[in-house]
Amino acid sequence: xxxxxxxxxxxxxxxxxxxxxxxxxxxxxxxxxxxxxxxxxxxxxxxxxxxxxxxxxxxxxxxxxxxxxxxxxxxxxxxxxxxxxxxxxxxxxxxxxxxxxxx
Amino acid sequence: xxxxxxxxxxxxxxxxxxxxxxxxxxxxxxxxxxxxxxxxxxxxxxxxxxxxxxxxxxxxxxxxxxxxxxxxxxxxxxxxxxxxxxxxxxxxxxxxxxxxxxx
Numbered sequence: 582x583x584x585x586x587x588x589x590x591x592x593x594x595x596x597x598x599x600x601x602x603x604x605x606x607x608x609x610x611x612x613x614x615x616x617x618x619x620x621x622x623x624x625x626x627x628x629x630x631x632x633x634x635x636x637x638x639x640x641x642x643x644x645x646x647x648x649x650x651x652x653x654x655x656x657x658x659x660x661x662x663x664x665x666x667x668x669x670x671x672x673x674x675x676x677x678x679x680x681x682x683x684x
Numbered sequence: 685x686x687x688x689x690x691x692x693x694x695x696x697x698x699x700x701x702x703x704x705x706x707x708x709x710x711x712x713x714x715x716x717x718x719x720x721x722x723x724x725x726x727x728x729x730x731x732x733x734x735x736x737x738x739x740x741x742x743x744x745x746x747x748x749x750x751x752x753x754x755x756x757x758x759x760x761x762x763x764x765x766x767x768x769x770x771x772x773x774x775x776x777x778x779x780x781x782x783x784x785x786x787x
Contacts (some may be wrong), residue, residue, distance in 0.1 A: 588730050595719050595726070600743070602716045606709055607747055607761055611754035613705045616698050623698070627691050640703070644710055651714035657771055658710055661764065668760055 614669065621673035625680040631673035637666055717772065724776035728783040734776035740769055 624631060641659050648658035727734060744762050751761035 588726055592723065592726055595723050596739070598719045599716060599723075600746070602712050602719065603743065603747055603765065604750055606712050606716075607750045607756060608754050609705050609709050609712065610761065610764070611751070611756040613702060613709075614756060616701045616705065620695065620698050620702075623691055623695055636699070640706065643703070644706055647707055647710045648714070651711050653710060653714040653717060654771075658713065661713070661767065662706065664764065664767070668757075 610665070613665070614672070617669035618672060618676070621669075621676040624673055625677040631677060632670050640666070713768070716768070717775070720772035721775060721779070724772075724779040727776055728780040734780060735773050743769070 621631070623629075641662055644658050644662050645655040648655045724734070726732075744765055747761050747765050748758040751758045
């Protein structure tokens with residue numbers, strides 16, 4: 582590495598920011614799944630479908646706009662969002678199944 | 685839906701929280717990619733490899749612990765993290781290529 586120390590210091594500083602941001606995202610995701618778990622319980626009790634394509638499409642569109650404004654690739658934001666929603670829907674199905682087995 | 689209004693109100697309230705959390709995550713991710721873009725520039729200038737398996741493995745382990753503490757599935761956290769890191773590495777490669785073409 583040329584200019585070894587200054588570059589390494591800058592890299593270490595950027596990585597510390599990335600680690601802080603990742604910690605924040607993990608905690609945000611944990612809180613998001615607490616909310617979707619409550620949604621899953623509510624849907625199971627009221628026998629609502631675990632999947633709501635209209636809501637998911639509206640969410641995706643809103644996030645694409647937000648991502649664009651924040652300088653994040655909207656396609657990437659939508660791809661990640663889809664993975665998170667799929668995980669939440671999988672959890673909803675598991676909650677509904679448990680409820681049918683132990684009403 | 686039984687008990688129609690209370691359940692719908694609860695659902696709307698939970699969804700508003702989910703939307704707020706998603707907005708926060710989008711902004712966190714935008715900031716994370718600003719940091720990794722700076723890392724990419726720094727690596728390109730100093731001709732460092734775009735990929736750092738040791739750092740990525742340490743990050744993944746740290747996030748798995750954090751996820752477990754926060755009640756988030758560590759496997760899911762690691763899976764998402766890998767997707768985000770892969771996107772950052774792809775961007776690093778693009779920065780290095782641009783730099784070689786226009787030094």
